[in-house]
Amino acid sequence: MVRQTILQILCLTLICSNTIALTVEDYYGSTTTIAFVPLEVTVIEVAIIEVEVEQTAEKITDFMFSIDLQNAIDANDWDAVTEIVGGPMSDKQQEWHTEDVAFGDTPHPFHEYIFGEDCHLIGRTTTDGYYPTKGYAANVSAGDMVIVNVPYRFQDVIRISKFCAANADNIGAVVIGWDDGSMNNFDNRDVSTYPQIAKNYDMVAGFVWANLPDVPVYYTVCLTPTAGAWMDSFTRQPTGWAVWNVYKVGARVDKIRKIYFPGKRIGILGMNCFKDQAYGTAAHAAYLTKVEDLDYDFSMWIPSIP
Secondary structure, three states: OHHHHHHHHHHHHHHHOOOEEEEEEOOOOOEEEEEEOHHHHHHHHHHHHHHHHHHHHHHHHHHHHHHHHHHHHHOOOHHHHHHHHOHHHHHHHHHHHHOOOOOOOOOOOOEEEEEOOOEEEEOOOOOOOOOOOOHHHOOOOOOEEEEEOOOOOHHHHHHHHHHHHHOOOOEEEEEEOOOHHHOOOOOOOOHHHHHHHHHHHHHHHHHHHHHOOOOOEEEEEEOOOOHHHHHHOOOOOOOEEEEEOOOOOOOOHHHHHHHHOOOOOEEEEEEOOOOOOOOOOHHHHHHHHHHHHOOOOEEEEOOOOO
């Protein structure tokens, strides 16, 4: 990556500069003259190398910290957790991982959230360009939903924790799980990987719970043949499940609840995703009435992407 970037900039400099002429002869004897400034190329190379090395070092550091954190939690080594995340948060982490605590389970009157309005996505995600979001700069109002993308970077775990702390008075519900770098049961159908992914969810959930102990928390589950195995992988059950992969207002939400989620608290996450259904139509209103009557906790609508 570093070498490729340098060569691209080098070519650009050779074409655009006009101080020193360089004549190149090819295999057939044809000659081409190129002008360039060697000193400028050297400066650019050094700058690019420094930036790439810094970014790589940051990624490695974050990755190693996340491994260290997970290992410390697995070993119940709370002194190590304190060293990694700081004192007060480590106390909460110890309570989360060693005591029988649970997410908030307060009654949740049915509500339709609108993505980008009263539903906010935070955490590093590969879909930022497709689903417009303000991320950590989101202005959270009372009762809003926050979707937490499960990160692979330790830095993002801390940012998620700080975001939840700063908005604790306004966040009304949390969904853990978005694309998660394919750590979901839509992109990944290998059920043998689910227990480890569940541990990643659990680690992030601990930071959410530490700041929002009374707020209902939903884990994302994709409506696929592996949905049951996915939900069974979590030793600590969430308040409810946010169901992804239901996009059409005409979906058989009655069968979805009866077959896959009997007796569970659920909501629809991502209605209208990949679709262009009109908002506020009679069909949309009928859908909302049906999911509310079926005791769904919420539905989240994604506006059409321009």
